[in-house]
Amino acid sequence: MSKAMLDNAFQTVSEAGEKAFVPYIMAGDGGLESLNERIRFLADSGATAIELGLPFSDPVADGPTIQAAGIRALEAGTTVQAVLDEVAKERASRNVPLVIMTYLNPVFAYGVEAFASACAAAGISGLILPDLPLEEEGLVVEALKKYEIALIRLVALTSTPERIRALAERAEGFLYAVTVAGTTGERATFVDQLGTHLQELKEISKAPVLAGFGVSTPEHVKELSQYCDGVVVGSKIVDALHQGDRQQVKDLIMSRKQ
Amino acid sequence: MAIYPTETGHYGNFGGRFVPETLMPAILELEKAFKEAKEDPAFQEEMRYYLKQYVGRETPLYYAERLSAYLGGPKIYLKREDLNHTGAHKINNTIGQALLTQRMGKKKVVAETGAGQHGVATATVSALLGLECIIFMGKEDVRRQALNVYRMELLGAQVVSVDQGNGTLKDAVNEAMRYWTANVEDTHYIFGTAAGPHPFPQIVRDFQRIIGDETRKQIIEAEGKLPEAIVACVGGGSNAIGMFYPFVDDRDVKMYGVEAGGMGLPTGKHAASLTEGKAGILHGSLSYLLQNNDGQVQEAHSISAGLDYPGVGPEHSYLKDAGRVAYDAVTDEEALEAVRLLSRTEGIIPALESAHAVAYCKRLAPVMDKEDVLVVCLSGRGDKDVNTIREAHETGGDSDE
Numbered sequence A: 001m002s003k004a005m006l007d008n009a010f011q012t013v014s015e016a017g018e019k020a021f022v023p024y025i026m027a028g029d030g031g032l033e034s035l036n037e038r039i040r041f042l043a044d045s046g047a048t049a050i051e052l053g054l055p056f057s058d059p060v061a062d063g064p065t066i067q068a069a070g071i072r073a074l075e076a077g078t079t080v081q082a083v084l085d086e087v088a089k090e091r092a093s094r095n096v097p098l099v100i101m102t103y104l105n106p107v108f109a110y111g112v113e114a115f116a117s118a119c120a121a122a123g124i125s126g127l128i129l130p131d132l133p134l135e136e137e138g139l140v141v142e143a144l145k146k147y148e149i150a151l152i153r154l155v156a157l158t159s160t161p162e163r164i165r166a167l168a169e170r171a172e173g174f175l176y177a178v179t180v181a182g183t184t185g186e187r188a189t190f191v192d193q194l195g196t197h198l199q200e201l202k203e204i205s206k207a208p209v210l211a212g213f214g215v216s217t218p219e220h221v222k223e224l225s226q227y228c229d230g231v232v233v234g235s236k237i238v239d240a241l242h243q244g245d246r247q248q249v250k251d252l253i254m255s256r257k258q
Numbered sequence B: 001m002a003i004y005p006t007e008t009g010h011y012g013n014f015g016g017r018f019v020p021e022t023l024m025p026a027i028l029e030l031e032k033a034f035k036e037a038k039e040d041p042a043f044q045e046e047m048r049y050y051l052k053q054y055v056g057r058e059t060p061l062y063y064a065e066r067l068s069a070y071l072g073g074p075k076i077y078l079k080r081e082d083l084n085h086t087g088a089h090k091i092n093n094t095i096g097q098a099l100l101t102q103r104m105g106k107k108k109v110v111a112e113t114g115a116g117q118h119g120v121a122t123a124t125v126s127a128l129l130g131l132e133c134i135i136f137m138g139k140e141d142v143r144r145q146a147l148n149v150y151r152m153e154l155l156g157a158q159v160v161s162v163d164q165g166n167g168t169l170k171d172a173v174n175e176a177m178r179y180w181t182a183n184v185e186d187t188h189y190i191f192g193t194a195a196g197p198h199p200f201p202q203i204v205r206d207f208q209r210i211i212g213d214e215t216r217k218q219i220i221e222a223e224g225k226l227p228e229a230i231v232a233c234v235g236g237g238s239n240a241i242g243m244f245y246p247f248v249d250d251r252d253v254k255m256y257g258v259e260a261g262g263m264g265l266p267t268g269k270h271a272a273s274l275t276e277g278k279a280g281i282l283h284g285s286l287s288y289l290l291q292n293n294d295g296q297v298q299e300a301h302s303i304s305a306g307l308d309y310p311g312v313g314p315e316h317s318y319l320k321d322a323g324r325v326a327y328d329a330v331t332d333e334e335a336l337e338a339v340r341l342l343s344r345t346e347g348i349i350p351a352l353e354s355a356h357a358v359a360y361c362k363r364l365a366p367v368m369d370k371e372d373v374l375v376v377c378l379s380g381r382g383d384k385d386v387n388t389i390r391e392a393h394e395t396g397g398d399s400d401e
């Protein structure tokens, strides 16, 4: 069920001739009690799906903004269990699919099978683990399959053609096209070849292709969406919510329609 | 047993390469370059040349007669890695990886450092081979090891102070990995210990095994037999695996890895990942790790900056579970006492890291025979630690005997 909710959301967007917009928030940043309200706000503002970060002490794929949000969340006492419990509360009424982004260790410590099962119970559709390359997938694939949670894979600018093919071939949920060589965080510009790279990915991917890392302005959203199925916006959303600037969040999400 | 790692970089259940996709191509390229270099006689010759003429190998295996007599147990030999250029075993690895960097056609290197030993060794070989060098070091360590920061800068390296987290070695590794991710096309990451994603644990072990290879030959010359026991300190595990690896198949040789017990295991303020940790994933590999129940990595504590790390190399986790090496911990206090002991009996001031191994001799001596031979890896010299040692002796009030 869970994975299907994500697939349906992308299909609806695509049938309407629109592009997907997936905002990222750090669970527990701003207090766990505000988590469901933030999810509702993002859904009402037009998010196609929501990426929910679970904080980890050593987030090597993240830049300063998300690192800081993770530290705030951990200092507020956020745990994996508390987030899953909170999210499960509004499972029945929620109309937007949720995807968890975290690192392997919190999942491993919880127990991979137990984590997949708890995710399914909370209505989570997919899982993104930036420190789990193809070579090590064996640790999680079976459990995720059993509970119908999509393993969302990342493809990098440095990925070789063979790796790109292997990743596109296995893509489920969506294929996360990392748009910069580096960590998450706002960027002014992207490399010239990015458009071609995204188009090539879209041609061969078994699932929608979303561009993410560094996407931070309405112009980025419009520009990158031309070449693929939509975008993921992390640091900019985290920052705007932290500043309490909800209008900026709405404007960013709306930019997918123009 | 010595066939590890597997093709995929696993040591039993441990090891692997848990890194972002952006780094995977570089990791695979490194693996290939390393395999080719190992088979290339010209590379081996180059290594031999620099290790002999520049590093000053081979290092002596010194019979510490007065220490042996004082402890009243076995004959204790010290493998003098402290006599290497730059003062520790770290340079065995940095020379090798810097030459690999050249082979891969890269001109820049990045590294993390805790105490500054690996940073100094990396800056040194970068100067030697004309590589551009950037070193990440935790803010707290920059403060504690100001002299080493200056040393690196004197050698032409750029030192970046890391504010994130508690500003120690773990945070420096995080930042070095992030920097590598953003600069992977032209930069090699000279990882400083036998941890990290495959192939680093293997590369570092293979460059450090010269410690054990030399020791084996030297002890047979000196004693006509292999030692009954070997002791080495374990931070990330590079000097220890370098010493242990050539003896792994010699079942009669007992091996002891000594971790930093900090303020004592019951206080929770220590760096004993193998003794007290649980399997988990940090910095690219699955290994024993200090973490809480929620999988958050905990800060390590040790008076010795080089052991102040919550993780450990995967081969040690494997050797622990296989029962081949016994791992234990000694406290800051025991290490400080060992610094004094070795200084007074032998005229050798050991690095605080190495002092952990020396301290363990005190525990082993009573249970070994007089005819037995015990080899200690003296991984580095204490010059860098003199200030820390002085402060601790003054505030700790331990008296002058």
Ligand SMILES: Cc1ncc(COP(=O)(O)O)c(C=O)c1O
Pocket (backbone or CB within 6 Å): B088, B089, B090, B114, B115, B116, B117, B118, B192, B193, B194, B233, B234, B235, B236, B237, B238, B239, B240, B305, B306, B307, B351, B353, B354, B379, B380, B381
């Ligand atoms: C002298 C010395 N010994 C030991 C270590 C610990 O590292 P490893 O466990 O990799 O040998 C260090 C690290 O800085 C060191 O400087």
